[in-house]
Amino acid sequence: MLDPRHRAALDSKLLGLADDEFILGHRNSEWTGHGPILEEDIAFANLALDELGHGILWYRIVAHLRGEDPETYPDKLVYERAAGEFQNVDVVALPHADWAFSMLRQFLFDAYESVHVPTLLASNYRPIAEAATKIKQEEVYHLYHTRAWVQRLGLGTDESRRRLQTALAQLWAPFQQLFAPGADESLLVDAGITPDLRPVHGKWCDAVVPFLESSGLVVPDAGIVPDVRRPANLERMTALIGELQEVSRIAPGAVW
Amino acid sequence: MDEQTRAAAFEERIARCEKIEPGDWMPSEYRRQLLRMMSQHAHSEIVGMLPEGEWITRAPSLKRKLVLLAKVQDEGGHGQYLYDAAESLGATRDEMIEALHTGRAKYANVFNYPAPTWADVGMIGWLVDEAAILNQSMLAKCSYGPYARAMLRICSEETFHKKQGQELVIRLARGTPAQRAMAQEALNRWWWPTLMQFGYPDAESPHTDTLRRWGVKTKTNDELRETFIAGIVPELRLLGLEPPDPELRCDKATGRWHHGPIDFDELKRVVNGDGPCNKRRLGERIKAHEDGAWVREALLAYNARHESPRREFSGAPA
Amino acid sequence: MSDSQGPVWQVFERPAHGHPVRAAGSVHAVDAETALQNAWAVYGRRPTAVALWVVPRSLVLTKSRDEFASLAPAHGNGGGSEQTYCVFCRCGTKIAYEESPSVLAATAEQALARAIEQQAGAQQADDICHAIWVFPAAAIISSESPTAECSFAPQPYKWFRDHKSFPTGALMREIEKEASKSEHA
Numbered sequence: 066m067l068d069p070r071h072r073a074a075l076d077s078k079l080l081g082l083a084d085d086e087f088i089l090g091h092r093n094s095e096w097t098g099h100g101p102i103l104e105e106d107i108a109f110a111n112l113a114l115d116e117l118g119h120g121i122l123w124y125r126i127v128a129h130l131r132g133e134d135p136e137t138y139p140d141k142l143v144y145e146r147a148a149g150e151f152q153n154v155d156v157v158a159l160p161h162a163d164w165a166f167s168m169l170r171q172f173l174f175d176a177y178e179s180v181h182v183p184t185l186l187a188s189n190y191r192p193i194a195e196a197a198t199k200i201k202q203e204e205v206y207h208l209y210h211t212r213a214w215v216q217r218l219g220l221g222t223d224e225s226r227r228r229l230q231t232a233l234a235q236l237w238a239p240f241q242q243l244f245a246p247g248a249d250e251s252l253l254v255d256a257g258i259t260p261d262l263r264p265v266h267g268k269w270c271d272a273v274v275p276f277l278e279s280s281g282l283v284v285p286d287a288g289i290v291p292d293v294r295r296p297a298n299l300e301r302m303t304a305l306i307g308e309l310q311e312v313s314r315i316a317p318g319a320v321w
Numbered sequence: 322m323d324e325q326t327r328a329a330a331f332e333e334r335i336a337r338c339e340k341i342e343p344g345d346w347m348p349s350e351y352r353r354q355l356l357r358m359m360s361q362h363a364h365s366e367i368v369g370m371l372p373e374g375e376w377i378t379r380a381p382s383l384k385r386k387l388v389l390l391a392k393v394q395d396e397g398g399h400g401q402y403l404y405d406a407a408e409s410l411g412a413t414r415d416e417m418i419e420a421l422h423t424g425r426a427k428y429a430n431v432f433n434y435p436a437p438t439w440a441d442v443g444m445i446g447w448l449v450d451e452a453a454i455l456n457q458s459m460l461a462k463c464s465y466g467p468y469a470r471a472m473l474r475i476c477s478e479e480t481f482h483k484k485q486g487q488e489l490v491i492r493l494a495r496g497t498p499a500q501r502a503m504a505q506e507a508l509n510r511w512w513w514p515t516l517m518q519f520g521y522p523d524a525e526s527p528h529t530d531t532l533r534r535w536g537v538k539t540k541t542n543d544e545l546r547e548t549f550i551a552g553i554v555p556e557l558r559l560l561g562l563e564p565p566d567p568e569l570r571c572d573k574a575t576g577r578w579h580h581g582p583i584d585f586d587e588l589k590r591v592v593n594g595d596g597p598c599n600k601r602r603l604g605e606r607i608k609a610h611e612d613g614a615w616v617r618e619a620l621l622a623y624n625a626r627h628e629s630p631r632r633e634f635s636g637a638p639a
Numbered sequence: 640m641s642d643s644q645g646p647v648w649q650v651f652e653r654p655a656h657g658h659p660v661r662a663a664g665s666v667h668a669v670d671a672e673t674a675l676q677n678a679w680a681v682y683g684r685r686p687t688a689v690a691l692w693v694v695p696r697s698l699v700l701t702k703s704r705d706e707f708a709s710l711a712p713a714h715g716n717g718g719g720s721e722q723t724y725c726v727f728c729r730c731g732t733k734i735a736y737e738e739s740p741s742v743l744a745a746t747a748e749q750a751l752a753r754a755i756e757q758q759a760g761a762q763q764a765d766d767i768c769h770a771i772w773v774f775p776a777a778a779i780i781s782s783e784s785p786t787a788e789c790s791f792a793p794q795p796y797k798w799f800r801d802h803k804s805f806p807t808g809a810l811m812r813e814i815e816k817e818a819s820k821s822e823h824a
Contacts, residue, residue, distance in 0.1 A: 094377045094386075097393050098370035099605065101613025102644050103401050103414075104666050108680030110394035114799075117387055140383050164616050202792055210676055217673075220626070221619025228615070312439040313381035316497045321381040321439075321489075340734065342770045344703040387799040394684075395800075401681055405647070405665040413642050414667060466770075470734055471664070478685070484805035491810050559814050617643045620669040624645075627670075 071256060072130065074249035075190070077152060078259055079127045080142075081247060081294065084153035087120025087143065088297075089174060091309065092161060101164055108210065112171060115203045122199060126192045144313040148299065148306040155297040156239035158305055165218055165228035166235065172211035173240050173273065178204040180268040184260035193258065212276065219280030226281050233277065237285045244269070245294040266290055335536040340466040343409040351535055352410055354528070355465050357426075358537070359407035360417045365429035366400035368421075368602050372436035373445055381439060388485050389442065395482065399475045406467035422607050430588060431514045433596035440493055440500075440507035446486015448508075448515040451553060454483055455545050456519075464536030487556075494560035501561070508557065509565045516580070517588045519546040525585075550578045645669035647696040649774075650678040651727075651738075652688035653783070662727055662736035662772070663688070665696060671780045679782065679791055685800060689793045690783040698778045700747040703770040710752050723776040724750035728758060728768045736772060747773055 067075065093113035100106030121139050128138035157174070161167040182204055185197035218225040244266035246254075253259040270288050277284050296302075313321065327346055334341065341347055374393045380386035404414050420426035431449050436442065457479065461472040493504040520526060520542040532538035540548075551571075557564060568581035591599070644667040652663040663682045668674035674693040683691060702710065721743040727736040740757065744750035750773040758768035782791035798804050 091378060094390050097377060097390060098367075098374040098397070099609040099612075101609070101616035102667070103367070103397060103404070104644075104668065104677035104681055107394055107397045107401065107684070108677065110390060110397070111680055111684060114387060114390055114394070114797075117383075117390070121383060143383060144381065164613065206679075206791070213672055213676065217623040218616070218619050221623045222615070224615045225619030225622075308378050310381075311379045312376075315381075315439075315503075316499055319496050319500060320492050321385055321496075338732075340729070340769065342701075342703040342729070344701060344770070345705050384799070384804075388804070391797070391799045398681055398684070401666070402664055408647065408665075414644055415642050466729070466734070473734065474664070478800075481800060481802040481805060484802050484807045487807045488805040488810065491807065491814075495814075556811060559811065559818060614643070617645075620645065620673070621643070624669040 070249060071252050071258075074247065074252045075258060076127065076130055077247050078250060078253055079123055079130065079193075081152040081154075083120045083123030083127060083142070084151045085120075085157050085243065086116045086123065088151070088153045088305070089157040089170075090114070090116030090118075090120060091305070092157065092159075093167060093171065095161065096164075096167060109167075112207055112210070115207065119196075119200050119203075122196045126196060129192055144310055145317070146306075148302040149296075151297065151302055151306065153297055154239070154242040154294065155301065156236060156242060158297045158301050159235070159239070160301075162232065162235065163228055165225065166232040168211060168214045168218065169229060169232045170236055170240075171207070172215045173236060174243075175204060175208040175211050176273050176276075177243055177265075177269055179208050180272065181260070181262075181265050184265060187257075188259060189257040215277070216280050219277070219282055229280075230282055233282055234285060237288070241266075241288050241290045242294060244288075245291045247294050262290075332534060335464045335534070338536070339464075340469060341464050342466045350531075354532065354535075354537065355468060356407055356410045356412060359403055359410075359468055359471075360412060360420070361427050361429075363400045363403035363407060363417065364421045364426055365432065366396045366403060368428045368432045368606060369449075370396045370400075371602055371605055372432060372434075372598075373442050375436060376439060376442045379439065380442075385489065388481075392446070392482055392485060395478055399478070402471040402474055406471040409467045418610060422603065422610065424594065424603070427592060429518065430592050430596070431511075431518050432602055433591050433599045434510065434514050435598050437510075438503050438507060440490070440503040441510065443486050443489035443493060443504065444507040444511040447483060447490050448486075448511050448553065449518065450479070450483040450486055452515055452518045452545075452549055454479055455549055459539050459545075460537075462536070462539060490562075491560060494562055504560075505562055508562050512564045512566065513583065513587075516546060516549075516583055517585070519543075519549065521585060521588075547578060550580060551576075554578070642667065645673075648674040648678070648693040649696050649699050649772075650682055651692040651694070652682055653690040654688060656689055659738040660690075660692065661738065663691070666693070668693075675780050675782060675791075683791070683794055686794045686796055690781065691791070692779045692781045692783075694774050694778050694780070698747075699772050699774040700751050701770065701772045702751055704768070707755050710748065710755070719745045721745050724754075724773045725776050725779070726750070726754040726757070727772040728754070729770045730758075730766050730768050736770070741776060742773070744773075747775075 090113045093109060093116065097106065097110050097113070100109055124139035124142050125135040127142065128135040131138070156170065159170075178200070182197050182201050185193050186201070188194045188197070215229070218229045220226070244262045246262055250259065254261045266288065274284050328348055331347060331351075370393050373389060377386065377390050377393065380389050404417060407417060408414065417426065421428065436445060454476075457472055457476050461469060461476050463469045463472065490504055493500040523529060523541045523543045526542055529538060529541055554564060554569065566581045568579060571578050590596070646667070647665050648668055649665050650663045651660045653660045666674060666677040666681055668677045671693070675691065678691045678693050682688060723741050724744050724747065725741050726739040728739045729736045739754065742750050742753040742757065744753055751771060754771050754773055755768070758771070
């Protein structure tokens with residue numbers, strides 16, 4: 066059905082979507098037990114669980130595309146790939162600096178999903194449209210939650226606004242990577258499998274920039290999207306994946 | 322009504338299995354004991370998030386990762402129910418947290434031990450949660466309404482906690498030699514601390530009778546410990562795992578289990594701060610709380626200036 | 640008393656559509672919007688509720704049976720116009736506070752007295768009211784409100800919280816069978 070070039074482009078795109086969600090969920094899970102308020106510790110863990118779950122949904126489609134068992138293949142993708150084979154952008158792998166950093170990163174991501182996921186509903190590739198349907202409802206709640214937080218931190222105290230501004234300075238430029246197309250992504254766009262990310266980026270900026278400004282922040286620039294998506298920093302991913310796979314490497318391929 | 326008459330009427334209510342609510346008259350000792358039990362139970366759940374929480378990022382399969390994250394999240398939730406139940410007797414959450422951080426309030430001693438390997442996650446989930454379940458089923462019938470209600474909710478959520486720990490251990494015990502060895506070593510570490518969880522022997526537990534009369538404790542420490550051993554040892558042995566107690570045996574005639582001496586001196590020492598992880602666990606909790614101070618201040622400041630209108634997020638899809 | 644985590648909000652849950660609401664517990668939150676979100680995180684992460692309410696604890700008047708007698712009478716003008724007060728009771732052997740018919744009253748004390756009157760008709764042990772809560776219906780922040788920005792859809796079933804995902808019973812039985820087979824071998 067799909068010719069080899071389309072298949073390769075789709076494989077890479079799906080891995081990118083999956084790794085973005087999964088690695089973000091992984092980073093957010095680090096807060097469990099260390100959050101600033103008990104109720105929010107619980108809420109943030111929900112967001113982490115959802116993102117990990119979304120990652121697994123996308124990994125299952127990769128399995129389907131490769132003719133592998135969707136029940137077992139996601140584990141192989143997560144626990145048997147080398148750090149350099151992960152396709153996520155760097156921003157989701159950045160270690161968290163403080164609560165403002167993690168909350169702002171999650172907000173920017175939720176805002177991205179809110180404009181991106183609806184376009185995936187229209188994909189000609191049915192597994193993508195089905196996954197988007199499942200993801201959409203959870204993301205509505207995510208955005209509701211994280212934007213309330215950004216507002217409160219931005220308009221709270223001088224310290225909270227300062228921390229949020231610092232986080233924005235660290236996150237803004239690398240975040241634009243999420244809107245950069247992969248090498249052969251134009252094939253997918255032309256085939257109606259995935260959307261053109263330029264209007265998606267436009268919508269995201271139109272929503273996010275005024276909101277951040279009304280929350281007391283200065284947005285660094287208009288959001289410059291690179292021509293092509295770059296993978297995450299290898300040293301960073303090596304440390305992250307080393308930790309993620311630390312136990313599984315004791316008995317590779319074993320049942321845990 | 323004088324104090325004595327009131328106390329008698331109170332004990333009659335309990336004998337009738339009535340629930341005591343926050344506004345009811347209660348002996349000051351009952352209030353003190355319940356507040357101590359509920360707040361320390363809450364602290365135990367929160368501190369208990371730490372040893373297993375350390376392993377979320379390293380969980381070796383997707384199933385284990387999501388399950389562990391959900392489980393640790395639940396522990397936070399259970400702590401939340403219990404803090405709120407404790408508040409019904411007049412303590413604020415801030416006061417209770419301060420008592421924990423300054424060492425005035427205790428938490429389940431078992432969390433003062435380290436979890437150095439993945440198998441420890443399984444042992445904590447199976448052994449410690451099984452012990453907790455035995456304790457909790459008793460507390461769900463507790464005479465104090467808010468505690469009983471919190472415990473009912475906790476018990477209904479707890480069902481998968483012990484099972485996920487047990488299943489984790491089963492996989493290790495049936496796995497590679499390295500996995501099996503990891504499981505046995507973890508059992509060696511967690512066996513005695515778990516038995517200590519049931520508290521001092523009945524003969525040395527002064528509160529038991531009063532707590533029984535007040536419908537707070539329906540089984541003794543030794544009874545619960547015995548039930549625990551009788552249930553878990555046959556299962557461990559079926560998996561080829563042996564608790565580190567050469568004296569452990571079941572008397573075929575009576576069905577009673579005998580175990581070696583528990584080092585209650587160690588329990589005393591560790592409870593009072595001299596355990597392998599006391600400083601670290603409390604340190605992590607104190608750090609989380611202090612690091613979060615600016616966040617809590619920001620929320621209060623925002624609230625002082627805004628009437629919490631529900632603001633629109635423009636650009637969100639319909 | 641001030642708390643760095645904000646005041647307490649009483650949480651109520653509707654277990655299923657068409658079901659009456661019952662008390663679930665409480666959360667800390669600095670404002671109403673956060674209270675509803677926190678309630679959802681704490682009480683809504685399993686599919687045990689289709690909707691949640693939060694009400695500031697400071698607006699909930701609670702009295703137990705011991706205190707009923709000392710309350711002011713239900714009638715007479717409390718001064719001021721009347722509004723609807725929600726009533727929750729813990730009756731008989733039930734352990735939870737459940738929704739009872741609401742009352743109109745000018746003050747919380749009057750509402751509570753009227754609620755007690757309503758309950759006075761119950762003579763059976765099963766129905767005896769042990770404790771009552773009242774609060775103004777206007778104080779409810781509800782996930783069911785038509786103006787609620789977020790749908791708070793009930794949580795779907797999550798396999799990782801279901802004990803059926805951990806078939807320890809079946810696994811242990813299988814292992815037991817293997818062990819007795821090899822004993823007899």
